[in-house]
Amino acid sequence: MTTIDIQYVKGVGEKRAKLLEKLGIFTVEDAVRYYPRAYLDFANCKPIAALVPGETACVRAVVGTELFGAQIRKGLTIWRSVLTDGAGTMHLIIFNNRFLAERLKQGETYLFYGKVTENYGTLEMNNPLVEEDCENAGFLPVYPLTAGISRLQLSRIIQNALKLWLQEEHAELLPEAVRHDYSLCRERYALTRIHAPVSLEEVQIARRRLIFEELFVLQCGMALLRVQGRQRSAFCVDTAFAAEFLEQLPFTLTGAQNRAVADCLRDLSGAWVMNRLIQGDVGSGKTVVAAALLYTMAKNGLQSALMAPTEILARQHYETLQKILGGSVRVVLLTGGLTAREKRVAKAALKSGEAAVAVGTHALLTGDVEFSALSLVVTDEQHRFGVRQRSTLSEKGRAPHVLVMSATPIPRTLSLMIYGDLDISVIDELPGGRKKILTYAVDSSYHPRVYAFLRKHLDTGLQGYVVCPAVEESESELLSAVEYAKELSAKEFSAYRVGLLHGKMKPKEKAAIMEAFAAGEIRLLVSTTVIEVGIDVPNAAVMVIENAERFGLSQLHQLRGRVGRGSAQSYCILISDAQGESAKARLEMMTKTNDGFAVAEFDLKQRGPGDFFGSRQHGLPELKIADLLEDMDTLQQAKHAALDVLAGDRRLEHPEHRALRQAVKQLFSQNGETSLN
Numbered sequence: 001m002t003t004i005d006i007q008y009v010k011g012v013g014e015k016r017a018k019l020l021e022k023l024g025i026f027t028v029e030d031a032v033r034y035y036p037r038a039y040l041d042f043a044n045c046k047p048i049a050a051l052v053p054g055e056t057a058c059v060r061a062v063v064g065t066e067l068f069g070a071q072i073r074k075g076l077t078i079w080r081s082v083l084t085d086g087a088g089t090m091h092l093i094i095f096n097n098r099f100l101a102e103r104l105k106q107g108e109t110y111l112f113y114g115k116v117t118e119n120y121g122t123l124e125m126n127n128p129l130v131e132e133d134c135e136n137a138g139f140l141p142v143y144p145l146t147a148g149i150s151r152l153q154l155s156r157i158i159q160n161a162l163k164l165w166l167q168e169e170h171a172e173l174l175p176e177a178v179r180h181d182y183s184l185c186r187e188r189y190a191l192t193r194i195h196a197p198v199s200l201e202e203v204q205i206a207r208r209r210l211i212f213e214e215l216f217v218l219q220c221g222m223a224l225l226r227v228q229g230r231q232r233s234a235f236c237v238d239t240a241f242a243a244e245f246l247e248q249l250p251f252t253l254t255g256a257q258n259r260a261v262a263d264c265l266r267d268l269s270g271a272w273v274m275n276r277l278i279q280g281d282v283g284s285g286k287t288v289v290a291a292a293l294l295y296t297m298a299k300n301g302l303q304s305a306l307m308a309p310t311e312i313l314a315r316q317h318y319e320t321l322q323k324i325l326g327g328s329v330r331v332v333l334l335t336g337g338l339t340a341r342e343k344r345v346a347k348a349a350l351k352s353g354e355a356a357v358a359v360g361t362h363a364l365l366t367g368d369v370e371f372s373a374l375s376l377v378v379t380d381e382q383h384r385f386g387v388r389q390r391s392t393l394s395e396k397g398r399a400p401h402v403l404v405m406s407a408t409p410i411p412r413t414l415s416l417m418i419y420g421d422l423d424i425s426v427i428d429e430l431p432g433g434r435k436k437i438l439t440y441a442v443d444s445s446y447h448p449r450v451y452a453f454l455r456k457h458l459d460t461g462l463q464g465y466v467v468c469p470a471v472e473e474s475e476s477e478l479l480s481a482v483e484y485a486k487e488l489s490a491k492e493f494s495a496y497r498v499g500l501l502h503g504k505m506k507p508k509e510k511a512a513i514m515e516a517f518a519a520g521e522i523r524l525l526v527s528t529t530v531i532e533v534g535i536d537v538p539n540a541a542v543m544v545i546e547n548a549e550r551f552g553l554s555q556l557h558q559l560r561g562r563v564g565r566g567s568a569q570s571y572c573i574l575i576s577d578a579q580g581e582s583a584k585a586r587l588e589m590m591t592k593t594n595d596g597f598a599v600a601e602f603d604l605k606q607r608g609p610g611d612f613f614g615s616r617q618h619g620l621p622e623l624k625i626a627d628l629l630e631d632m633d634t635l636q637q638a639k640h641a642a643l644d645v646l647a648g649d650r651r652l653e654h655p656e657h658r659a660l661r662q663a664v665k666q667l668f669s670q671n672g673e674t675s676l677n
C-alpha cells in the first residue's frame, strides 16, 4: 500500500508525479517522509523594524507600491515593491516568478515568509513565501519545493498521502523498549503531527521521534556494516617486512605514525579482516604509513590497491610509491587519463599478479580490472568516496583488508560515531622540523606587496602557488584562473615560468604541469582548487589565496597544507575584500591556528553541519531530518540503543526487527544497490 505510486494519490496525476520525482517522492511512503524544513508561525509575525539581517522571519505587511517588473537579461526578470507594516518598511524582490508578482495587489495585506537580507542599508526579502492574510492562518509546514508545485499544492498532496498511509497498519520500526526508554512518541503520531502541528511543542515531540529513528537506523546500519566487515581474514601475513621498509626510509616516523603502523600491522596479522580509518591532518604523513603496508603485503606475495579521488593525486602517489617501495615491488598506475594501451598493460600485470600494487582513481572500480590476489584496499581522502565505492573495490578480492585515509579533521567524538563501521587511528603529530605556516589575511590593496614578497621567495629558489576561487559559474572560474595566470606571467612574474592548472584540463596536461612544478621548472603555479587534495611539493613555500572569503575554512586549511612541507619557513596569504563579520572572523581564525581539528571545529560551529557535511562528501547515507551535529546528543543515544538491540540480535534477523532491517537496508542503498546484505 505505502509503496503505492504517488501518481495515484488524490491531486497528483501523471504530470505532477514527474515534478514530485524531482523531490525524491515516488511513493506514498516517500511523501509521508518528506518532512517540512520549517513552519510558518503566523502567530509570531515580527514587526519589520525588529528584523535582523540574516534571520528568516514572517512579516505581515501591506504591498506599498505597485509591483514594478524589469527584464534584466534574457531569462531574468525582477519585480520590486516596498512592504510596510506602519512602523517599518522593507523591499520586496521577486525573481522570475510572474505568477507570484501578478498575484500581489498594491494596498493589500499579506503574510511574507523568508530570509531577511540587507542591501545598502535597506532590508529586503527575496522571493518570500506569500500567504493571503487570513486571520486564522495557523502553523503551516514549509516544504522544499520545486518549480511547478506550490507550497499549498504540496501540502495537500502530502496530506492526501498521509490519509492513505494511516489507513494501513504499520509495524513500529523502533522496538517498544527503545521507544519507552527514550520517551519517544509513536510513529503515527510523529508523522501526523510533523505535517500538521498545532503547536511548537507538537513539532518538537514529533521531530524528536523522527530524528531519533533516523539516527537509530543509521547506527544500526553502521553496526551491521561492522559485523559484515568482521570477516575472518583469508591471508596469513608476515608483518616483519614492515621494519625493513621503515629502516630504509630517509627519515624516522613520528610517534603517531608509528602507532598507526602498529595498529594496522596488528590488524593485518590478526584473525579478522582490517577495517580501519587513519585520520591525520594534512602533512601528517599518511602516505608513508600506507606504503609500509603495501610493501609488507607485496613481500608476502599479495596485491594491494590504493585509490585516490583525483588523477593528479593518483599520479603523485604512483611516483612516490615507485620511489619508496624500491625496485623489488612493481607498482602500476590505472587512471582514466591513460591510453588504451597503457591501461591494457596495467590490467594484464594486475591480473597475472606481476604487479603487486595498483594505484588509481575510480578507474580501478571498473569491471574489467581484475586482481590475482587482492588483499588490501587503501582509499585516500575517503570522504570523497561513498561507503558503496569502498565495497565495490573490496569485492575484487576475497575479503581484503580495508584501510581508509582521511585528512578531513572531524571532531573526534563525531568521527567515532559516523565512522561506526571502522576502527580509527589518529595521526595527531606533524613530522618534526616543520615550521608553523605563517598565515596573514590582507585586502586587495596589498597586491603589490604580496607580489614583491612572492618574488623575493622565488628568487631564493623556492616556489609558490596562487589559488583562484571557485566562483558561481564554472566558466568564470576557469576564466579567472586562465586570465590571472596570463596577467601574472606577462607583468609581475614575467621573469619566472608561471604554470596554470585547472579542472577543465585534460589529465595528461594536468600531469605535465604538475611534473614541471614538482621538478622546479615551473616556479609559480596559478591554480583553481584542483590542487586542494594531497599535492606534495616540499619546495613550495608561499601560497596566495585570492578571494579567500569564498572558500570554506576546512578547504582553506587543506589548501594551506600544500605549503609547509619542506624545511623553509612557509607562508599563506589570504586576500579578501569581504566586509562581513563572519568572513572576517573565519579568515582571522586561519591566521591564529595551524591545527586542522581546531579549524574544523570552528568551521562546524560557524557554518553549521549542513555545509560542512554538504553534498554527501562523507559518503554517509543522506539524512532527511537529523543533523549530525545539532543532534549529537540524540546520535549518542541512538548509538547506545542500536548497540543494545544488536547485542540481542547481531544481524537483525529476529522477526520483530523486520521493519527495522528493511529501513536499514533502504537507508544504505544507492541506486537500488545496497552495501548491506
Ligand code: ADP
Binding pocket: 251, 252, 253, 254, 257, 280, 281, 282, 283, 284, 285, 286, 287, 288, 407, 431, 432, 534, 536, 538, 565
Ligand atoms: P598527508 O598526510 O597530508 O597525506 P604526506 O603523506 O603527503 O602527508 O606527507 C607529507 C610529507 O611529509 C611528504 O613529503 C613525506 O615524505 C613527508 N614525511 C612523512 N613522514 C615524515 C617523517 N616522519 N619525517 C619527515 N618527513 C615525513
Ligand code: MG
Binding pocket: 286, 287, 380, 534
Ligand atoms: Mg595525502
